Amino acid sequence: MTTLRLADPGEAADLASFLSRLLRYDRAAAVRLQAAPAAAAEGGVLAVFGRLPLGGSGVVAVRTARLGEQRTTPLDATVSAGQLLEALDEQAAALGVPPMVTGPAWTGMLPPRSGWRPLGALPGAPVVAAVAGAVAEFRTRSEAMPVEDRTRAVLDALADEIWSRPVDTAARLPLRAVHAAQVLGFLRPGAELSVFQAGGWLRLSCPHGSVALRRTAAPGSGLGLTPLS
Template structure:
């Protein structure tokens, strides 16, 4: 077993923000795993909340230029965060799910035009949720099954946001994980593309997803 030194955050508030992110991941999946990558004084934490079919990314500044690349239990990492001390104990590594081997590229991102503001994105998610509930209530009893509800949900959340090509499920994930800025806050939200990847970036985190299925020719990072 390799014992890793604790991670010390440049600002204790970043420890609290990371704890909030991990708490949301664990809420969706108690057995969630996260991949940690640290280099040059920055920590990136990758998670995959179930049902959204996206990767969620939270970054934090570290005091030291630690070199780290490991997959761990999200719940155990959450337990190892000391918010008041601004540090986190990295738990033992685990065998991660397949997604941990294929992450978005580090460079080569180009801006994508046409992304609406955070308030409009929140409105789009609210409208989609309302539509799902209305269509679910209209289902006759014999069709009110998990498969039918999944079909409706897939249809709604696969719709793209204007001309951007970004599916609504990515925006829904950003809102559910606390990444979308509050309506009252005018914070920059941007969309970028790199090859088959799209990345929705906000001041609170990023949501990344592939726009085409993964082929066998792709080499895991």
């Protein structure tokens, strides 16, 4: 098993938190790992891509971790998120790379690495408040329904209606992206967020990670996850 040395235990703890949150929503989640050879002596960066099941196009999350050693060969592997978490030693800041798995379709269609242009900045506090308001609205409207009408299809349609709304009219970033960033622990109250676009992709960049989704996804495609606090 290939072992990666992370820069410090803090990097390992942050990565463990990301994987744990991802597995909360998809126990069979796979992640794609990418690390390029580092030109600098201090080491390189490991990028971990995961997908939250938030509709037909989904939301791709990106968490990076600083490596504590210089790589001479590139790494590009799709592995089980659960096995990766089990192979992570936080105290030793070491990450074992488990055997590769046959990746789901999304792992072959990652957000572009370059070509991103800024669309604007979003203040963190109002964004967090918007997510809280959306959660409250979902609960209020769903609880007002007769019990016999609260089918999965009806609840998913309601959630899709709410989370497809733009949190920012200029960037047209849907609340779905902000919700994904929140449940993965990327949002911090008071932190400024940045929105970027590259082709049909939108990216929300947060201090602790980023999420990307296809802007061209049609509303009503089905939200596979109902709002949670």
